[in-house]
């Protein structure tokens with residue numbers, strides 16, 4: 001079935017129809033119509049797969065796909081034109097230009113965390129570039145995958161755009177086919193599998209990976225705003241966002257206050273008990289839930305200051321032990337007893353719990369959790385967290401933060417909350433990351449005018465808007481020279497006559 005699907009895509013591409021601008025526009029319009037007409041179905045599917053709040057599905061996925069499809073549609077004419085370039089005197093008279101041609105038949109492999117966005121946004125770019133496309137959604141978001149497999153053939157050209165469902169086995173079979181481009185979003189491990197498979201056919205790849213995205217905060221910013229923006233970026237989609245701030249590097253004078261304000265922001269966003277909030281998601285599966293539990297500190301106790309503005313958050317946290325006892329099943333009890341046996345004076349390398357730490361295995365709920373004073377060697381600092389746990393590490397200054405970041409693999413994003421120009425410039429010039437945000441988190445990926453992609457361990461290549469169009473295009477050079485006068489004869493052999501020719 002899968003190889004047949006590839007052959008069918010090849011036939012559709014060879015027919016030439018995907019190259020026409022009319023076809024591309026019609027497909028992009030149909031994509032937007034599909035989103036608009038099935039908004040509620042997508043919301044329901046994502047709620048079933050990820051417990052994703054409706055507003056998050058609409059704002060962070062459906063709206064972005066519609067905006068991207070509209071943007072690329074509106075720029076098609078300009079991007080597909082010839083772009084003339086001046087020619088060197090040695091080649092005159094001549095004309096030279098570039099033209100974007102489709103790569104051909106392309107494969108898009110999507111992950112589960114934004115299962116519609118990360119399947120359909122690259123699809124919009126691939127269609128804009130005039131390709132035939134195979135989309136492979138993630139098996140870990142099965143309801144969304146099924147919905148995409150049902151809807152896409154109803155709206156788009158069935159022969160030129162297909163959805164193949166499945167997991168590693170099916171993806172492996174797909175990867176055996178000689179696609180003309182592979183666009184993969186997901187983790188580093190599978191990224192290497194994809195790139196290895198692509199090498200067999202010399203297929204170019206775009207890898208949209210993840211990593212530990214740092215967030216630096218110093219004493220020059222409004223901590224309330226910083227806390228809200230960090231809390232939003234970290235706890236949206238229950239922390240399962242590739243560009244979420246993975247950890248915070250805060251200077252000593254602000255670390256404690258920032259941690260407390262993030263806890264306040266969590267209460268503002270999700271109420272006293274985030275488990276009951278309609279705006280807070282769940283962990284995708286048991287494997288990730290267990291993985292995240294192991295990153296939580298052992299023997300924790302939240303700070304409780306009577307009269308502090310955090311009293312509500314603190315009391316929610318204070319109830320944690322009780323709630324844990326009430327909700328958690330036998331497996332988790334073992335973990336809790338390990339925690340309570342721990343000497344409370346011993347600082348866990350994961351840090352001190354400022355808020356959160358409440359979990360419910362049945363619903364795979366993990367409360368928005370903030371840790372203060374995390375050590376670099378803590379387990380939570382050894383891998384991408386990809387969940388609602390925010391460690392705050394104390395650093396001496398911006399220089400120390402930059403050294404820390406540069407000693408680790410290059411992240412997908414870096415965030416800086418500092419109003420010092422010298423600090424901002426230092427991050428811009430001395431650190432390397434897929435993107436860099438000043439006084440914000442996540443929002444850098446909202447513009448179709450800016451490329452989005454990683455570097456090093458966080459990926460290669462980029463998309464969104466023109467970058468996406470070019471990723472799925474081959475930029476072909478064309479040079480035309482009149483046959484008369486034959487100025488090239490100046491450089492024909494034999495070379496010893498060059499002088500006389502000149």
Ligand code: NAD
Nearest residue numbers: 110111112137138167168171186187190208209210211242
């Ligand atoms: P994943 O690597 O487990 O899966 C992604 C895709 O790969 C799925 O479609 C899956 O079916 C397929 N796959 C899984 N195992 C495979 C195998 N052995 N062979 C072939 N294909 C296989 O990734 P994930 O857990 O779904 O996603 C989480 C990671 O993705 C995080 O690291 C996150 O940061 C990253 N991510 C990056 C971006 C980005 O835009 N850069 C966006 C979202 C997620």
